[in-house]
Amino acid sequence: MAxxxxxxxxKTFEWQGKDKSGNNSKGKIDAESIASAKALLRxxxxxxxxxxxxxxxxxxxxxxxxxxxxxxxxxxxxMATMMxxxxxxxxxxxxxxxxxEKNKLKELIYxxxxxxxxxxxxxxxLSRHPLYFDDLFVSLVRSGEASGQLETMxxxxxxxxxxxxxxxxxxxxxxxxxxxxxxxxxxxxAILLVKVVPVFDDVFRGFGADLPAFTLWVIGLxxxxxxxxxxxxxxxxxxxxxxxxxxxxxxxLRNAIDRGILKFPIIGPIxxxxxxARFARTLATTFAAGVPLVQALDSTAGAAGNxxxxxxxxxxxxxxxxxxxxxxxxxxxxxxxxxxxxxxSIGEESGSLDMMLDKVANFYEESVDNAVDNLSSLLEPLIxxxxxxxxxxxxxxxxxxxxxxxxxx
Numbered sequence: 001m002a003x004x005x006x007x008x009x010x011k012t013f014e015w016q017g018k019d020k021s022g023n024n025s026k027g028k029i030d031a032e033s034i035a036s037a038k039a040l041l042r043x044x045x046x047x048x049x050x051x052x053x054x055x056x057x058x059x060x061x062x063x064x065x066x067x068x069x070x071x072x073x074x075x076x077x078x079m080a081t082m083m084x085x086x087x088x089x090x091x092x093x094x095x096x097x098x099x100x101e102k103n104k105l106k107e108l109i110y111x112x113x114x115x116x117x118x119x120x121x122x123x124x125x126l127s128r129h130p131l132y133f134d135d136l137f138v139s140l141v142r143s144g145e146a147s148g149q150l151e152t153m154x155x156x157x158x159x160x161x162x163x164x165x166x167x168x169x170x171x172x173x174x175x176x177x178x179x180x181x182x183x184x185x186x187x188x189x190a191i192l193l194v195k196v197v198p199v200f201d202d203v204f205r206g207f208g209a210d211l212p213a214f215t216l217w218v219i220g221l222x223x224x225x226x227x228x229x230x231x232x233x234x235x236x237x238x239x240x241x242x243x244x245x246x247x248x249x250x251x252x253l254r255n256a257i258d259r260g261i262l263k264f265p266i267i268g269p270i271x272x273x274x275x276x277a278r279f280a281r282t283l284a285t286t287f288a289a290g291v292p293l294v295q296a297l298d299s300t301a302g303a304a305g306n307x308x309x310x311x312x313x314x315x316x317x318x319x320x321x322x323x324x325x326x327x328x329x330x331x332x333x334x335x336x337x338x339x340x341x342x343x344x345s346i347g348e349e350s351g352s353l354d355m356m357l358d359k360v361a362n363f364y365e366e367s368v369d370n371a372v373d374n375l376s377s378l379l380e381p382l383i384x385x386x387x388x389x390x391x392x393x394x395x396x397x398x399x400x401x402x403x404x405x406x407x408x409x
Contacts, residue, residue, distance in 0.1 A: 013037040017048035030098045030106075043095055044078075045085065067105050069168075072132050073161035075100075075109065080158050083151035090117050108132065121145060136282065136299045137161075143289045153289055160285045164278060167365055171274050174267065174372045181383045189390050194229055197222035200398045211401050218397035258307040270371045275309050276340060277364035284357035294321050309335060326353070339363070 013034060016026040025046060031037035034051050041048045075096060082092030090113060097109035108129060115125035123142035126133040137157060144153025201219050204211055211219070225232075246253055262268050282303045286296035297317035304310040312335040319329030327345040330336050340360055347356030 013051050013053055015041060015046075015048050015052075016050040017041065017046050019047075020045040027099065028101045040095060040098060043087070044099065045081065065102055065104075067102060067108060067132060069161065070165050071102065071105050072137075073158060073165055075105070076154055076161055077158040080151055080154035083154060089122060089150075122150070134302075136286070136303055139291065139295075139299060140286065140289050143291055147290060156285055156289065160281060163281055163361070163365065167274055167277055167368060170368050170372045171271065174270055174375050177376060178379050178383060181387070185383075185387050185390050189394065190225065190229070192391070192394050193218075193222045193225040197394070197398065198226065204401050212397075215397045215400050218394060255307040262306070262308060266375065270368055270375065271306075273364045273371065274368050275304060275306050276336060277361050277368060279304060279309060279313065279336075280340065280357045280364065281361035284354045284361060287357070288354035293326065312336070 012028055012030055014026070014028050015037065016024070019025045029037050029040055031040055034053075037051050038048050041051075078096045078099075079092055082095060083089065087095070093109055093113035093116065097106055097113060100106040100109055111129070112122075112125045115128065116122055121142070123138050123145055126141060127138045140153055140157050140160075141150070144150040147153075197218060201222065204215070204219075247257075261271055264271075279300055282300045283296055286299050287293060291299070294317055297313055297320060301310050301313035301317065304313055312333040315333050316326070316329040319332060320326055324332075325348060327341060327348055330344055331341045343356045343360050344353065347353035350356075
């Protein structure tokens, strides 16, 4: 009863301060008072400069948002920091849980904390939440528990999660900008055809002259859009729902898209490099954790995110399990770049496979970063040209008869 009263008396405080490295930081924390909030922050290695009660306006902004992979990465990083500082596991979960901004994340951490305090292994407690902690995450934590180096393994897993999420963000960045601009261009064109062109059409009817062929074509397109815009919109929505439904249930469709996207111009090479980076990062992390190579390749195949590389990784695993060297198995798959084969060969010969794979991951992650930046700068003029053709073409079509008005008069 006392515990429930204590939990109910907790309030959320917003804080600003400096972390152990002296960098400015801010966030929110649950505590009974400002003094206890400051004490909890100091335990986390944060020197608070300002602590105040959370304003009512921000209470509903982030509290009920879903848990995202970046939240799990941040949780893992916090737990690694706690354990490296000598904080016991249960106390560390308490501190991190109190500092969680999202209610769902707080509940997740307290569920894990309850299992661990009841005598369950940390890895087993995590495995009870497969939506947030996959088999790879759990197996790495379990190997850290078995070796007595849980804090080191948590640090390694946190780095892995951060790198993978950063890579995903770069790919989304490469795809989001052109997609958004094209959608805006289509919407603007539709509005012009449905709302603006008919106004010009009414004016042109009083000219008493033949209209240019280009203008007639645009007017015809406008009339079609006015008559069938609702059917077109309904068709787009139906296609979207139908595609989403089929995508979730059809493995053949997902596999076909996976293969097709790798061959797609401009975007395909970036996706290829991102998957190679993920392959190297995952294999480096699992192998460095002491996971046997065949088992590590199993986990890497599951994290590939693309059927082509998943099948190639499973082929590599089968080759290694029959006594083939990892270098030869990767080379025989015919999917991975020559650089990967050479670096793995060096790693096998020198006994530093995890280090070489880590270098491969860093190289391709940096390559993806540069490719995304270059893609953005190259796409901007191309997209502007497309917008100019769509919108400018409509404007020219509408003003051509006005330019010819002098001949009619």
